[in-house]
Amino acid sequence: MEKAREDVRNIAIIAHVDHGKTTLVDSLLKQSGVFRENQEVKDRVMDSGDIERERGITILSKNTAVNYEGTKINIIDTPGHADFGGEVERVLNMVNGVVVLVDAFEGPMPQTKFVLKKALELKHPVIVCINKIDRPEARPEGVIDEVLDLFIELGADDDQLDCPFVFTSAKQGTSSLDSKKQEENLKPLFETIMEYIPAPVGDSEEPLQVLVSTIDYNEYVGRIGIGKIGRGTININQDAVLLNKLDPDKKEKIKIGKLYEFEGLDKVEVESAQVGSIIGIAGIADINIGDTICPVDHPEALSFTKISEPTLSMTFSVNNSPFAGREGKFVTSRQIKNRLYKELQTDVGLRVEDTDATDAFKVSGRGELHLSVLIETMRREGFEFQISKPEVLFKEENGKKIEPIEKVIIDVSNDFVGSVIEKLGRRKGELVSMTEPTGGYARLEFTIPSRGLIGYRQEFMTDTKGNGIINTIFDGYAPYKGEIPKRTVGSIIAFETGESTAYGLHSAQERGVLFIGAGVPVYAGMVIGENPKGLDIEVNVVKKKQQTNVRASGSDDSLRLSPPNIMSLEEALEFIEKDELIEITPLSFRIRKRILQANKRYKSKK
Numbered sequence: 193m194e195k196a197r198e199d200v201r202n203i204a205i206i207a208h209v210d211h212g213k214t215t216l217v218d219s220l221l222k223q224s225g226v227f228r229e230n231q232e233v234k235d236r237v238m239d240s241g242d243i244e245r246e247r248g249i250t251i252l253s254k255n256t257a258v259n260y261e262g263t264k265i266n267i268i269d270t271p272g273h274a275d276f277g278g279e280v281e282r283v284l285n286m287v288n289g290v291v292v293l294v295d296a297f298e299g300p301m302p303q304t305k306f307v308l309k310k311a312l313e314l315k316h317p318v319i320v321c322i323n324k325i326d327r328p329e330a331r332p333e334g335v336i337d338e339v340l341d342l343f344i345e346l347g348a349d350d351d352q353l354d355c356p357f358v359f360t361s362a363k364q365g366t367s368s369l370d371s372k373k374q375e376e377n378l379k380p381l382f383e384t385i386m387e388y389i390p391a392p393v394g395d396s397e398e399p400l401q402v403l404v405s406t407i408d409y410n411e412y413v414g415r416i417g418i419g420k421i422g423r424g425t426i427n428i429n430q431d432a433v434l435l436n437k438l439d440p441d442k443k444e445k446i447k448i449g450k451l452y453e454f455e456g457l458d459k460v461e462v463e464s465a466q467v468g469s470i471i472g473i474a475g476i477a478d479i480n481i482g483d484t485i486c487p488v489d490h491p492e493a494l495s496f497t498k499i500s501e502p503t504l505s506m507t508f509s510v511n512n513s514p515f516a517g518r519e520g521k522f523v524t525s526r527q528i529k530n531r532l533y534k535e536l537q538t539d540v541g542l543r544v545e546d547t548d549a550t551d552a553f554k555v556s557g558r559g560e561l562h563l564s565v566l567i568e569t570m571r572r573e574g575f576e577f578q579i580s581k582p583e584v585l586f587k588e589e590n591g592k593k594i595e596p597i598e599k600v601i602i603d604v605s606n607d608f609v610g611s612v613i614e615k616l617g618r619r620k621g622e623l624v625s626m627t628e629p630t631g632g633y634a635r636l637e638f639t640i641p642s643r644g645l646i647g648y649r650q651e652f653m654t655d656t657k658g659n660g661i662i663n664t665i666f667d668g669y670a671p672y673k674g675e676i677p678k679r680t681v682g683s684i685i686a687f688e689t690g691e692s693t694a695y696g697l698h699s700a701q702e703r704g705v706l707f708i709g710a711g712v713p714v715y716a717g718m719v720i721g722e723n724p725k726g727l728d729i730e731v732n733v734v735k736k737k738q739q740t741n742v743r744a745s746g747s748d749d750s751l752r753l754s755p756p757n758i759m760s761l762e763e764a765l766e767f768i769e770k771d772e773l774i775e776i777t778p779l780s781f782r783i784r785k786r787i788l789q790a791n792k793r794y795k796s797k798k
Contacts, residue, residue: 196391197468202420203389204268204283206311207293208301208663212323216293216362217269220258221456223365223378255406255418255470257454260382266454266470270307280307281500282405282481282540286420286470289317289389291381292339296322296330296359299338302601302665309346318348318355319384325371326361332371356384392420392468399490400424400432402471404483407538413450413474415537416459417483420470422494426451426485427464434476435484435493445488449475481540502543502556503596503642503666506563507580508532509552511775513784514689514715519777520576525551528577531570542566556585558666560646564761567776576777581768584643592671596642599624599667601635602652604660609634611655619644620673641673642666647766679769682728683783684721686714687790690734698751700731706756707783708733717788719772722757730790 205213254269268287270280284290290311294300300308311318320339322332336357343353358381359374360367366374367381401424404417428451434444452459452472465471473485482496510516510525517523522531532544532553543556557563560582567579587594600621604612613623613636621640628634645664652662684704686692694710706721714720714733723729759767764774764783771793775782787793 193397194393194395196393197466198391199262200264200266200392200468201289201385201389202266202268202287202392202468202470203289203291203385204270204280204287204311205291205293206270206280206284206304206307207323208295208298208303209271211293211295211298211301211304212362213293214269216321216323216360217256217267219362219365219378220265220267220381221256255454255472256457257470258456260386263386265382265385268470281310284310284314284316285403285496286405286418287316288392289319289385291319291321291385293321293323294335294339296324296332296335297327298603299335300342302599302663305342305346306665308342312343312346312348312352315349317388317390318352319388320355320357321381322357322359322371323362325359325374326364326366332359356388358384394421394423394467396423396425396467398423399487399492400426400430400485401492401494402426402473402485403494403496404473404479404481404485407479407481408472409538410474414477415479416452416472416474417476417479417485418470418472419485421465421467423467424487425464425466426471426473431488432485433488433491434479435486435491436480436482437484437493437495438482442483443491444478446476446485448473448485480537500541500558500666501585502541502558503585504559504563504582505543505554505556505585506582507547507552508555509549509578509580509773511576511578511777512551513578513718513775513782513788515713515775515777515782517576519779521574521778523576528575529553531573531575535566539566559664560762560765564765568761571776571778571781574778576775578773578775579765580773581770582646582765584641584646586672587669589669594669595672597639597667597670598642598645598664600638600640600645601663602638602660603633603635604656605632606634608656608660609636612636612652612660615648615651615655616640616644619648619676639667639670641670641676644673644676647679650763650766679767680724680726682723682726683719683769683772683785684723685728685730685785685790686718686720686733687716687730688732688734689715692720692733693736694751694753695737696731696733696735697753700733701754703729703731706754707759709756710753715784715788716790717785717793719783719785722767 207213257264257266268283270283292308294304322335358367359371360381365378366376367378368375369380401422402419404419406418408416408418410416428448430448432446434446436442451462451465453462453465453469459472484493486492536542536544541558545554547554584595602612616638621638621644624637624639626634626636652660692708692710692712692714697710704721704723708720720733768783771786773784773786775784787796
């Protein structure tokens with residue numbers, strides 16, 4: 193007989209990037225007594241990866257659990273970036289309700305809409321949490337109206353529209369049901385979760401069913417499948433079978449090696465677990481996302497959320513530049529291939545395909561950020577490789593070419609609205625709406641082909657003098673919109689191998705903006721700057737000043753060099769053209785031409 197487990201609640205915290213999800217989880221952990229009184233706890237404790245901490249974003253969803261008055265609340269902290277939306281879609285299967293976080297000033301943003309739509313489709317009850325209520329410019333009443341408009345737009349039913357609103361400051365660890373006055377802890381939020389989020393319901397006597405929704409990896413026990421027990425009870429050393437709804441041939445006999453439940457930030461080993469619990473299962477070598485664990489005598493696979501397809505691809509290849517192998521530890525095609533295929537085990541949004549060339553692999557992902565995080569991770573692990581310009585994945589439908597379209601929401605000062613509309617218009621963007629500015633800012637909404645956004649963010653930052661905020665989200669496919677103009681600047685290319693000198697760079701800097709300073713090793717065919725005139729030009733930056741015995745007044749003045757423009761990985765990805773590659777090594781990355789020799793480049797253009 194089905195009955196509710198009143199001692200458990202399963203929730204996911206979903207929101208747009210930077211609205212304070214991970215900070216709120218910090219406060220929930222602290223106030224539920226997970227840490228000792230005198231324990232030193234760093235901020236955003238759930239963001240465990242180096243890249244997550246540096247960039248201040250969540251990349252992989254994380255599980256944790258807190259105890260509140262005898263009830264265990266399993267909490268899943270999810271990513272806020274559209275590129276990692278696949279993570280959010282999956283984890284919503286594990287929970288019985290969601291807490292949607294909305295910034296008290298910014299209001300609902302594209303990713304809020306995306307994750308909320310998924311939660312409403314699954315008929316999950318929603319608690320709306322208006323966060324950062326202590327911001328001086330907070331406008332909670334306006335944000336409540338915007339959230340309710342969004343619910344109506346997404347087709348929420350009456351029960352979902354009656355959702356409770358909680359006002360919090362995750363940083364201060366305070367909350368209340370009244371926007372004017374904050375209580376000194378998160379008790380109002382805990383109480384709302386207990387009252388409004390239903391307990392998981394299931395029958396512990398029925399045959400077991402566990403749907404694996406995420407994969408964790410541990411050097412000691414290997415892969416750990418994480419999922420919710422839909423029905424039945426699971427025990428250590430139990431015989432079971434592994435099935436997959438999308439792969440009917442998969443039917444593998446397994447033995448449950450280790451079982452974990454979540455307590456605070458730790459995984460705690462348990463002997464058995466009941467229906468409604470979120471558990472980790474170790475000891476199964478090829479457990480995958482979307483698999484179902486069932487008893488041997490009652491195999492019944494559960495269906496699984498279809499993960500959105502990738503929209504962007506780039507080629508990873510073996511580094512063949514003159515400096516190959518100097519800085520990297522893993523440089524061969526076999527090592528790069530194994531690493532890419534290993535990534536597929538935990539990242540469902542990624543695709544890796546072999547190409548005709550034995551030393552190149554086509555890697556497809558959900559966006560530039562998705563792929564750049566993979567590149568950065570591999571670089572830190574000691575890999576050395578080359579990557580090509582990101583390309584959009586087109587599809588055919590009824591004989592017509594269709595392409596991915598993004599929805600872009602831009603918050604920008606009124607002074608820059610004109611230049612933003614003009615630039616996006618050139619890139620085939622269409623202005624959908626423009627809301628009345630509040631406090632000198634306007635909000636513009638566009639639809640634009642994904643390829644129109646490649647290379648735009650850098651330009652956007654320049655056009656808005658660093659004051660604009662741009663957010664994008666995938667918005668489906670539409671017919672091909674036609675050619676988009678290429679970048680307007682050309683490359684400054686080194687034509688001799690050696691070390692750059694101040695004397696050589698001084699004459700080169702008059703041609704444009706340089707990417708390197710003096711004393712940097714360069715090779716023929718390496719891109720060392722950009723030329724505003726739009727043509728590729730070659731310069732000698734390794735030449736030294738010839739010494740003579742003749743002194744001349746004024747000619748020996750010290751040379752003044754402009755500071756070089758040091759690009760980040762994303763900026764370099766946006767800058768390069770089809771005939772260029774980025775060489776990635778653990779210590780540096782360099783932009784280069786595909787064909788290094790000048791005369792061969794000239795011939796290939798002809």
